[in-house]
Amino acid sequence: MGLIKFLTIAAMLFLPSIAITQTLDETTQNEAKQLIKQGLQSNVGYTVIESLTTEVGQRLAGSDAEARARDWGVAKLKALGFQNVRVEPFQVMYWKRNAESAEILMPYPQKLVITALGGSVATDADGVIGAIVKFPTLQALKDAPMTGLEGKIVFVDEYMTRTQDGSGYGAAVQKRSGAANEAGKRGAVAALIRSVGTDHHRFPHTGQMSYQEGVTQVPVAALSPPDADQLKRALSRGEVTVKLVLDVESLGYQESGNVVGEIPGISDEIVLIGGHLDSWDLGTGAVDDGAGIGITVGAAKVILDRKKTPKRTIRVVMFGAEEVGLVGAKAYAKKYKNDLGKHIVGAESDFGAGKIWRFETNFGESKLYKAKEFQTILEPLGIALGANQASGGPDMGPMRMLGMPVVTLKQNGWDYFDLHHTPDDTFDKIKPEDIAQNVAAYAAFVWMAANMDGNFKDD
């Protein structure tokens, strides 16, 4: 390569790129770069997760523990220096687990490790006993005749595929509701599923299910992966009879709430971030979603510490009752639907504690150039540009469907479903350096969104 050509390319590489339309001024870009630096050095996200998982632990939607988590959230946001800290209450149906067990009665007596799916009806106190009928997939059960399963226990043995982007989850999760509904329609007395997860440990994965209108409600539980293997091996030798005991109950509507804190801006336009405060009851909700709370609170705290007032208000929400049907998110959308136009963009962190590898958007087509501008700032963190089909995270769903633009700072979910909804979702699984990368990315994104020119919608 000749010297002139080398210098020309070098100049192209090192000079700032000049977009025809530019949404981020140099001051905002520089501040975002500074926030990345500060975020990578900050441990506040990590310590927030430690605090929540230790001082509250599990915090099932509607429980006393979730109420303690709200108290924790209010105290934490105030202590960190947020403004307008408040709980926005709503009601949630409170389902709880008391005790649960399963065992092979015949031909090889032994206990099985299971857990009730959220929302399942209980069995009688003596449990339900039935011969197992296995289906490799939910579709195979749906394709089964409407007779022949009376008095049986259905076992849906569908596996989940491990992927970086969690795309295996959607397919696998169908069976959580589908197994019980299809079993109930066919006169079966209960349903078991292979846990929705990607690990090989003896932890069952819980998760919400719901019954279709008018279908006989049968109890449903998830087997740990090794127990699903065990049941399958036993079945390969002949008929297997299982006893299932689920002592669970629905205790009617109880108070839940979203915890909100703000960094007030010059305008009342809002950049909305957050995670969900509730967790399943088996673990301590570290990766789901203590991480999301820590990352978004931590990012806003890094901004706070810079003591610069953003143009727009930065609002952090700890959503309540996500796991049982986005109840907090729906309450938020109901409360703020008339403020929809003030919501410039929303982003929830709720995909574990791995590093962010992709910046996904859901913007108006005419504003897509902004995605590239934002991603360019985030690129040193190892973040590429993704498609313009972001969900924004579960709790952004209701507002997104009303029209709010969203982004997803997509985390590496390769290992997420090893821990997801299991007793093993505990603080020791959190890596401080991964949380710091998330905090850095969120801080920079939020600052840019709060200070950019214009918005993300088609005009």
Added chain:
Amino acid sequence: MGLIKFLTIAAMLFLPSIAITQTLDETTQNEAKQLIKQGLQSNVGYTVIESLTTEVGQRLAGSDAEARARDWGVAKLKALGFQNVRVEPFQVMYWKRNAESAEILMPYPQKLVITALGGSVATDADGVIGAIVKFPTLQALKDAPMTGLEGKIVFVDEYMTRTQDGSGYGAAVQKRSGAANEAGKRGAVAALIRSVGTDHHRFPHTGQMSYQEGVTQVPVAALSPPDADQLKRALSRGEVTVKLVLDVESLGYQESGNVVGEIPGISDEIVLIGGHLDSWDLGTGAVDDGAGIGITVGAAKVILDRKKTPKRTIRVVMFGAEEVGLVGAKAYAKKYKNDLGKHIVGAESDFGAGKIWRFETNFGESKLYKAKEFQTILEPLGIALGANQASGGPDMGPMRMLGMPVVTLKQNGWDYFDLHHTPDDTFDKIKPEDIAQNVAAYAAFVWMAANMDGNFKDD
């Protein structure tokens, strides 16, 4: 290198080495090499483990399940073509777990994952409640004053070191008995220990403990590693009160037994191999010690299939009640102490399901040259020569102490204490290729020992 020199070295490498004293004739060496080949291709070890863990599952010493395991063992050995298949009964104290739970009452109410140690006394039905006093090591507790712990719950937070040879286990296991004994001497009401294990999953590790004579017997349980972490974090913030409920019981002496099968030789001298049939009650006893059963039965089966009569009798023993104090091994030694001279060598497989990497012996000094001869045959399997201090495995201990030579075909134990004595010790953790390597090594070793000249003792 010149051609002559090359040919000379090649000749040295490829000609059989000629020892001054040689214990293995060429026929025996060739048969051993053939057995390695067959062993590596055999899946019988793997299928025996699958059969035991599926058709019996957990098999706690003294339980009905252990009795079913003996029935399984007799049927399996007969089906595989062993001779003189029998149960040699003995009595064992039967301790069992009914239910167990623990929770932090104050200041952060939440459940803890624990399991009673084998042999622990029960708590009252309402449980025991006390403030936690943490000690970093058992030694720190031993060094504590004899007053000041009255009414407290002692927590020994000692960690175990991960090693390939399991050398971290001996130190860590001391606390299983030590914690309760030292707590009882000082008026504490219960003891908790960080599980003896090397993993970070939310599984507690059980294991046997025993009370010293005359010491107040207090209940003792192991916390899973994440729960030990959680308790430590809570304690770093101030006083923590815990409630512990252990519903366990000792049901007196029950029948157990060793299952024995043989490949009869020309002489009644014995080469003794085996594993232990009992397991802890939490998992299905796959790596501890379904693997040892599968490996040794599988190795003998590979020999059987060659349809050649060994000079000496090959005896395979499935020892009962190992976990609760080598009860089966002691019964074996008592029964056969007068046949000690006929026992040429013994080797138990009881260190998980990893590949063998070292051939350790416990021979008379004058017979150490045989160790090298044996190891040379095993070397293509990746097996080096170890020290002359082999234990031979736990169940060879009583016979070794009487004077029986032993070998240890030492497995890679790097991951063994991740699963050891947990609910996660299940069949999916077994790798068929690793079991085949073990089967090949045992088959070759056993054949050589059964057909060599002389013995392993100093004359």
